[in-house]
Amino acid sequence: MSDENVDVLVIGAGPSGCVAASYLQKSGCVIKVVEKSKFPRFVIGESLLPRCMDHFEETGLLDCLKAQNFEVKEGARFIKGKEVCDFDFSKKHTEGWNWTWQVPRADFDIVLVNELIERGVDITLEQEVIDVIFNDDGTSITTIKTKEGQINTIGAKYIIDSSGYGRVLPRLLNLEKPSELLNQSSIFAHVKDVKRPEGWEGTRITFDVIDTRTWFWVIPFSNGTTSIGFVGSTEFIESFTGNSTKKLADMLKLSDYYHDRFEGVDFLFHPVEIKNYSKSVTNLYGKGYVLTGNSAEFLDPVFSSGVTFATESALLAAKLITKELQNIPVNWEVEYADYIKKGVNVFATYVKEWYTGNLQKIFFHKPENPEIKKQICAVLAGYVWDETNPFVKNHHRLVKTVAHIIDMEKGKSE
Numbered sequence: 001m002s003d004e005n006v007d008v009l010v011i012g013a014g015p016s017g018c019v020a021a022s023y024l025q026k027s028g029c030v031i032k033v034v035e036k037s038k039f040p041r042f043v044i045g046e047s048l049l050p051r052c053m054d055h056f057e058e059t060g061l062l063d064c065l066k067a068q069n070f071e072v073k074e075g076a077r078f079i080k081g082k083e084v085c086d087f088d089f090s091k092k093h094t095e096g097w098n099w100t101w102q103v104p105r106a107d108f109d110i111v112l113v114n115e116l117i118e119r120g121v122d123i124t125l126e127q128e129v130i131d132v133i134f135n136d137d138g139t140s141i142t143t144i145k146t147k148e149g150q151i152n153t154i155g156a157k158y159i160i161d162s163s164g165y166g167r168v169l170p171r172l173l174n175l176e177k178p179s180e181l182l183n184q185s186s187i188f189a190h191v192k193d194v195k196r197p198e199g200w201e202g203t204r205i206t207f208d209v210i211d212t213r214t215w216f217w218v219i220p221f222s223n224g225t226t227s228i229g230f231v232g233s234t235e236f237i238e239s240f241t242g243n244s245t246k247k248l249a250d251m252l253k254l255s256d257y258y259h260d261r262f263e264g265v266d267f268l269f270h271p272v273e274i275k276n277y278s279k280s281v282t283n284l285y286g287k288g289y290v291l292t293g294n295s296a297e298f299l300d301p302v303f304s305s306g307v308t309f310a311t312e313s314a315l316l317a318a319k320l321i322t323k324e325l326q327n328i329p330v331n332w333e334v335e336y337a338d339y340i341k342k343g344v345n346v347f348a349t350y351v352k353e354w355y356t357g358n359l360q361k362i363f364f365h366k367p368e369n370p371e372i373k374k375q376i377c378a379v380l381a382g383y384v385w386d387e388t389n390p391f392v393k394n395h396h397r398l399v400k401t402v403a404h405i406i407d408m409e410k411g412k413s414e
């Protein structure tokens with residue numbers, strides 16, 4: 001016997017958990033969200049993609065977010081020395097949102113949680129899932145520890161694991177598998193952006209390419225602070241010595257474009273390091289559970305796909321569970337795993353080809369090919385399921401082929 005019984009238990013109240021909970025509540029399911037942290041809490045993942053606006057809209061979470069006046073993101077700029085490649089989401093192959101936001105996640109995530117609490121969703125903060133036992137029929141009993149150390153149990157027909165890097169079910173059920181991506185690591189902080197230039201230049205999200213494996217992000221927020229971070233091979237990140245403040249300050253010298261703007265600025269907290277951040281799993285679902293967001297998979301921050309993947313997978317998981325609760329059969333392999341893997345595989349190709357240098361070659365090639373740019377722009381906006389886009393449908397081949405053509409043209413002209 002458990003202390004409480006629900007249709008669906010959602011683990012974690014990040015964007016993934018909140019989108020799932022919002023959809024399930026609207027469809028009349030009895031749900032509970034259990035979240036380990038006290039909110040607001042810091043989490044990285046601040047540059048969103050237009051595609052996630054569809055998810056917030058569909059789950060009724062868009063208006064509460066719009067009211068916050070977060071910094072609007074209308075594209076993304078990549079720079080490499082003097083070369084620039086600027087994507088504008090209004091010029092993309094796939095129909096859809098042309099903008100999204102750059103958000104301090106502590107502020108963003110608490111807006112979602114407060115909205116759900118206001119709507120009467122049962123969310124408990126500062127309670128940690130420490131164990132789950134599944135019965136043969138897929139129902140489960142979850143053990144929760146409160147911050148006072150009290151133990152409670154919850155019975156559920158389904159569990160949505162949206163626990164991010166907590167990776168509750170991957171750990172408990174031994175589902176973790178090594179990522180196929182390179183070992184990359186990151187160090188980042190927020191700064192008071194006191195030398196921020198006026199206008200567009202000051203607010204534009206930018207990725208400054210230091211070398212093929214190493215890049216620097218600048219994500220300005222509407223509150224005057226800016227997120228900055230370096231990404232590089234784990235060996236590169238580990239080659240810097242001292243505490244994390246010294247390491248990040250030393251790395252900043254590598255950015256010709258931004259060094260002056262951020263020289264000597266105060267970090268608002270000790271820079272955070274995450275090593276070997278890419279994660280994967282053997283199964284995305286099982287009897288009585290489904291993994292969403294980072295708990296399922298995390299590729300790489302270079303195309304800001306994390307939150308969008310988290311909300312895409314959460315919304316789909318919530319829809320399929322609702323169907324099953326209405327006794328409509330669901331083929332989880334086809335309707336969930338295949339669909340999610342399709343999108344993940346497109347992004348995975350782009351991440352891999354970024355670090356081989358092929359994609360960087362295409363981004364910085366001049367003159368630009370406007371049609372190719374529109375098609376790649378749709379991928380960068382998160383519309384990675386649109387098979388009318390050749391850069392989605394033929395992602396395995398096309399990036400390599402175009403990079404090869406650029407090489408051949410260059411060879412001829414030399």
Ligand SMILES: Cc1cc2nc3c(=O)[nH]c(=O)nc-3n(C[C@H](O)[C@H](O)[C@H](O)COP(=O)(O)OP(=O)(O)OC[C@H]3O[C@@H](n4cnc5c(N)ncnc54)[C@H](O)[C@@H]3O)c2cc1C
Binds near residue numbers: 011
């Ligand atoms: C260096 C770096 C940069 C990134 N930059 C971007 C970016 O620019 N844009 C982007 O979209 N993504 C980015 N990401 C990815 C992004 O951080 C995640 O994809 C996103 O936060 C996933 O959302 P989520 O809801 O799955 O998990 P989270 O937002 O991490 O939420 C999970 C929640 O589960 C809770 N939890 C954990 N364990 C338990 C437990 N045992 N019991 C109860 N609750 C628990 C946690 O407290 C947390 O609140 C970046 C990642 C890295 C590593």
